[in-house]
Amino acid sequence: MRKIIESTFVTVDGVISSPQEWCSPYWDAEHSDYAGKLLVSSDALLxxxxxxQSFAEVWPTRSGDAYTDRINSMPKYVASTTLKEAGAWNGTLLQGDVxxxxxxxxxxxxEAILKFGTGELDRTLISNRLIDEFHFWTFPCVAGGGDRLLDGLDLTHLDLLETTRFKSGIVVNTYGLK
Incomplete structure (x- = not known):
């Protein structure tokens, strides 16, 4: 059985919105290597x-490195109640009950299915015990405001599976559902 692996960037104060404003100072070869290993261990995105929509605006305009080429070529499964189709950028709209x-x-x-982004879809996936691993990349900064990680979910207990520390100060905690 395939695993669903969620990879999410978060600040120390739990903010997930606008990562372009706070994550770039910490991006380095160590960070890229970890991200690349997650991507290579997967053969689809959820x-x-x-x-x-935000990824589809940016990623297809990029090319030339292994990470970018892989992410652009992978199939993408898209959960949406409002989109009519997701055929662009190798997308397939999930039909029926998510x-x-x-x-x-x-x-x-x-292989594993890698999920980027944290939001409404997580409520469904967590309540149905469909996420096998969470990779929460905690960046050593405070955003002070914005959308919070998994805000509004019911109490959910997690098992810490692994911790990876980067010289930049990023810590990736890998959790599974209890």
């Missing part, structure tokens, strides 16, 4: 509408 569709994706042969 995205909510907001993340899919939890059922994602559970079916997990049963298909293949």
């Amino acid at each position: 995205l909510g509408r907001v993340t899919y 939890a059922t569709a994602v559970a079916e994706l997990k049963r298909q042969p293949g």
Whole structure:
């Protein structure tokens, strides 16, 4: 069975919005290597509408390195109640009940499915126990305001599976659902 792995950037104060404003000073080779390993261990992406649309505006305009070429060529499964289609940028709109569709994706042969972005889709995936690993990249900064990580979810207990520290101060805590 395939795993769903969520990879999310977060500040020390729990903010996930506007990472372009706070994450770039910490981006280095160590960070890129970890991100590349996550991407290479996966053969598809799972995205909510907001993340899919923002990524689809930027990533197809890039090329020339292994990470970019891989992310652009991978199939993307998109959860949305408002999009009519997601055919651009190798997208496939999940049909019907999202939890059922994602559970079916997990049963298909293949590598892990990497999920970027944290939002409404997480409520469904967590309540249906469909996320196998969370990789929360905690950046050593305080945003002071913005959308918070997993805000509005019911109490959910996690198991710490691994901690990875970077020289830049980023700490990636990998969790599974209890």
